[in-house]
Amino acid sequence: MPMPVIAGVDGSAESLAAALWAAREAVRRDLPLRLTHVWNWHPRPEGGEPGTAAQRQLARRVLRQAKEGVRAAAPDARLYDEQLEGPATAALLRAAGEAELLVLGSRGLSGPTGLLVGSVAQGVLARATRPVVLVRAGENAAHELRPTADGAFVRAGHPDVVLGIDLGDPCDAVIQFAFEAARLRGARLHVVHAWRKPSVPGLGPGEIGLVSGERRSDEWLGFLSAVLRVWRDKYPGVEVAETVTEGRARSALLRAASGAGLLVVGRHVVDRPAGPRIGAVTHAVIHRADCPVAVVPHE
Structure with missing residues (x-):
């Protein structure tokens, strides 16, 4: 099986933009797309199992949202998903080792919050042995279209x-x-x-x-x-x-x-x-x- 394009998703606008960019890239390269969500399991003497169940429920919701966006924007993408246990940097590095390229969301200088930005993204970049692409929120395929005189859009x-x-x-x-x-x-x-x-x-x-x-x-x-x-x-x-x-x-x-x-x-x-x-x-x-x-x- 060919190595996939992998997108890390955490529910943020940046990670959704990364998933959509990764979907278009996977279609261009004729490769499968894997959506990956990382959750951290912190065992506690009490309530550990409910916490794990909540994390899994959040992961399913995050992945479902990302899949819906990808299917709407790139219906030809060969799509599947996975959940990984953290820490996030280590899990994404393992994923990157199995990828043609890894795609992550980035806020640039606009703020430190979110799973796949800041220290996590930089930690992955510093150690990954495969190409990593960082994508900001708002990045989409619109710049590939130009308006015509009758108000329609054609691919440019x-x-x-x-x-x-x-x-x-x-x-x-x-x-x-x-x-x-x-x-x-x-x-x-x-x-x-x-x-x-x-x-x-x-x-x-x-x-x-x-x-x-x-x-x-x-x-x-x-x-x-x-x-x-x-x-x-x-x-x-x-x-x-x-x-x-x-x-x-x-x-x-x-x-x-x-x-x-x-x-x-x-x-x-x-x-x-x-x-x-x-x-x-x-x-x-x-x-x-x-x-x-x-x-x-x-x-």
Whole structure:
């Protein structure tokens, strides 16, 4: 059986938006969709069983609401659901290991409440070995439609998929995910690299930083085009736009992601003494981008 697209649902508006986004993605990829609700069982000397029964009843209600929304928005989705016992982060990480991708709701900077936002979502992002997509409330398929003169709506081209790329360490898994996402949507892929002028003591002979300022962007653009050439050959139907800009990566990506359909960034899977981290750029975009954000782990 193919790995499913999994959406974590907790009854919040954000998790319902995540479930609907996941349903559309599952249909695009011709994969099953699994709706997952996590409940925590806290045994107590008295009343433990009624508490468990109440949690199961809540889980059924949450899953029923999500299924109704998915069936109305994506009737072609091959849908099933499951309940998992918490803690939430650990349960979702186990689910992610069985998924083509895991989709969670996110409130960005608007507040800490809700099961699948805040520390839970960041804990999953920091440790997941499969791609994770964060979706905010209000995200829907409406931007794929445009009005006609007679007041009807027709399907329009999908907004850009934006890929943030680090040319110091371009990763095939992240690039492939972005190209495939653009292909599935019939969307343009906008690839963005931000560079900053290095300090003179850190430069070596022949490095781009030694090139005059007015030529430096051209050098980076040539490097980006070379990195993408093999991927253009693999995905000849995907239109690609390339942007290199001087400045902070997080600022460049947030500008590019405004009005986009999906932002794709990478995350290094490395062992750190202080534990897993998601990185400063990824942390910034998952909190501030106004479109869904896919975080793709890589070595």
